Structures are given as C-alpha cells and as structure tokens.
Amino acid sequence: MTNPVIECQNVWHIYGGSVTAVQDVSLKIYPGEIIGIIGQNGSGKTTLVKHFNGLLKPTKGKVLVNGRDTGPMRVQELSASVGYVFQNPNHQLFARTVEAELEFGPRNLGLPEDEVIDRREKAIEFFGLEPLRHSHPYRIGFPLRKLVGMASVYTMRPAVFILDEPTTGQDNVTTRIVYRLIHRLRDEGSTVLCVAHDMILLAEVVERMVVMRDSLLIADARPREVFSDRALMGSTHLLPPQITELTLRLKEQGKLPQVSLSVSESLDVFAPLFGGKSEGGQA
Ligand SMILES: Nc1ncnc2c1ncn2[C@@H]1O[C@H](COP(=O)(O)OP(=O)(O)OP(=O)(O)O)[C@@H](O)[C@H]1O
Numbered sequence: 537m538t539n540p541v542i543e544c545q546n547v548w549h550i551y552g553g554s555v556t557a558v559q560d561v562s563l564k565i566y567p568g569e570i571i572g573i574i575g576q577n578g579s580g581k582t583t584l585v586k587h588f589n590g591l592l593k594p595t596k597g598k599v600l601v602n603g604r605d606t607g608p609m610r611v612q613e614l615s616a617s618v619g620y621v622f623q624n625p626n627h628q629l630f631a632r633t634v635e636a637e638l639e640f641g642p643r644n645l646g647l648p649e650d651e652v653i654d655r656r657e658k659a660i661e662f663f664g665l666e667p668l669r670h671s672h673p674y675r676i677g678f679p680l681r682k683l684v685g686m687a688s689v690y691t692m693r694p695a696v697f698i699l700d701e702p703t704t705g706q707d708n709v710t711t712r713i714v715y716r717l718i719h720r721l722r723d724e725g726s727t728v729l730c731v732a733h734d735m736i737l738l739a740e741v742v743e744r745m746v747v748m749r750d751s752l753l754i755a756d757a758r759p760r761e762v763f764s765d766r767a768l769m770g771s772t773h774l775l776p777p778q779i780t781e782l783t784l785r786l787k788e789q790g791k792l793p794q795v796s797l798s799v800s801e802s803l804d805v806f807a808p809l810f811g812g813k814s815e816g817g818q819a
Pocket residue numbers: 551552555556557575576577578579580581582583584
C-alpha cells in the first residue's frame with residue numbers, strides 16, 4: 537500500500553486566537569492524485585493548503601509531508617517537495633526579470649548552473665514567456681504574471697503542485713496553458729491540488745474533490761458524485777458546469793443513463809438519442 541504524500545491529522549487553524557478557518561480536518565493525499573478543493577469564499581480552502589508547504593502551521597493537529605511532521609520544518613525545506621502557486625502572483629514574485637524569477641528556485645535547490653538554465657528555458661517555452669523574458673514581472677499584465685508564478689514553481693519540479701485559483705482572471709489563451717500544465721503534471725506523475733471556483737476546469741481535470749464549508753471538510757468524493765449531489769452543492773452555494781446540470785436534469789427525468797462532466801463526454805452520451813455514434817470533440 538502506497539503511503540500518503542500529505543496527511544492531515546485533525547488539523548485546526550485559528551487566526552489570531554479567534555477566527556476558526558479550518559476545523560478538525562483529516563485527509564490523506566496519495567502520490568499522483570489530481571484533487572480539486574472547492575467551497576464558497578471564506579470556507580478555509582487556502583488556509584488548508586497553505587499548511588502543506590509550511591506557510592501555515594496547525595493551531596492543533598498535525599500535517600505530515602512524506603511522513604514527516606511539518607511542525608518544525610521550514611518553508612524552504614518543504615518547497616522542494618511541495619510547490620504552492622499563490623492565488624495572487626504579487627504575493628509570490630520578487631525578482632527584477634522573468635528570467636531571474638525562473639532561475640531563483642532551481643538555483644536555491646543547489647542545482648548545477650546548466651540545469652538551472654535548462655529548466656528556465658523549458659519553462660519559458662512551455663508557458664509562452666519568450667517575449668517577456670527580460671521584463672519586470674510587475675510590468676506585465678495579470679494573466680501573464682500569474683503564468684510566471686506557475687512557471688517559477690514548475691522550475692522546481694516539486695512532487696506536489698498546489699494551484700490556488702489558477703484560472704481566475706485568465707483569458708482563454710492563458711487558461712488553455714493552465715489545462716496543459718495540469719495534464720503535463722499528471723503525465724509526469726506529480727500530485728496536483730487545485731483550489732478553484734472554476735468548476736469546468738475541475739470537471740475536466742480532477743479525479744477527486746474535497747469540499748469545504750464553514751471551515752469543515754464536508755465531502756471527499758469523485759467529481760461526478762459531488763456534482764450530482766444537489767443537497768451538497770446547494771449547501772456550498774456552488775453550481776456544477778452547465779453541461780453537468782443539463783445532463784443531471786435529463787438523467788433525473790430518466791432520459792439519460794449518466795451525468796456528463798464535459799461537452800466531449802456529453803456528445804457520447806447524447807449520440808444514441810440522435811441515432812448515431814459520436815466522435816467526441818473539444819470541451
Ligand atoms: N491572515 C488572516 N487573518 C485572519 N483571518 C483570516 C486570514 N486569512 C484568512 N482569514 C479568514 O479565514 C477564513 C478562511 O479564509 P480562506 O482564505 O482560507 O478561505 P477560502 O475558502 O480560501 O476563500 P476564497 O475562496 O475567498 O479564497 C475566512 O473567514 C477569512 O476571512
């Protein structure tokens with residue numbers, strides 16, 4: 537049996553002795569899992585994931601990363617194995633150029649200089665940052681600045697990659713890069729945790745969803761189950777993707793055998809209704 541890469545044991549986080557942001561959360565995350573963390577604003581998602589790379593320490597309970605208690609560990613020590621991409625890149629970026637930003641992590645890991653440069657160049661290519669390599673990260677637009685934040689974590693190749701609201705504020709081009717990033721991380725065997733309100737993204741890429749409400753973890757299940765549970769979704773004030781809602785209603789009326797998570801998937805489900813076989817398509 538594989539050991540969890542991250543384990544929360546009855547974790548509480550109380551800010552300033554009065555604001556309870558995370559209550560008694562127990563959770564095991566296994567290597568290679570792609571997990572979505574959802575919940576309405578202020579439900580404790582960001583607070584929870586910031587414990588995984590040591591940015592926050594539990595008020596009560598324990599967080600273990602690769603079996604080690606993060607309590608006495610420093611962020612720098614944890615960042616080699618758990619990379620956190622901030623919701624707001626302004627909280628993350630500090631170098632004077634995109635190139636310098638992308639070199640910082642691998643150099644800090646003590647990698648040889650040719651490996652530092654190789655990782656920088658691969659990240660520039662993957663994230664489409666070539667025209668911006670000499671720009672100051674704060675002088676480029678928000679969507680691209682956010683990609684620089686992702687790229688700078690990607691250069692460290694952490695085993696666990698945490699993306700906090702990766703598509704919020706992104707246009708269609710940069711959103712597609714986020715999708716490609718998550719697919720690439722999956723192919724490379726990384727563990728990915730994605731905190732998001734973007735249900736279309738989650739429906740397409742995650743295999744497991746953790747649901748937070750009022751600082752509590754209230755569900756942990758496959759996306760199809762979470763999106764089909766009207767009471768659960770209603771209690772979090774979140775809506776499933778429209779295609780999922782449509783196919784859920786048709787299923788409830790006995791007209792479809794199953795709920796779809798994406799447009800491509802729904803084409804296959806709808807095909808028999810129209811007397812044909814679908815060839816799928818882009819979500
Ligand atoms: N540094 C802080 N000091 C005090 N309270 C905080 C702090 N950060 C967050 N909180 C509070 O803790 C609770 C959980 O916040 P958190 O940001 O973890 O929620 P979230 O689910 O990630 O929200 P969002 O979807 O808006 O990002 C909220 O009540 C928030 O106001």
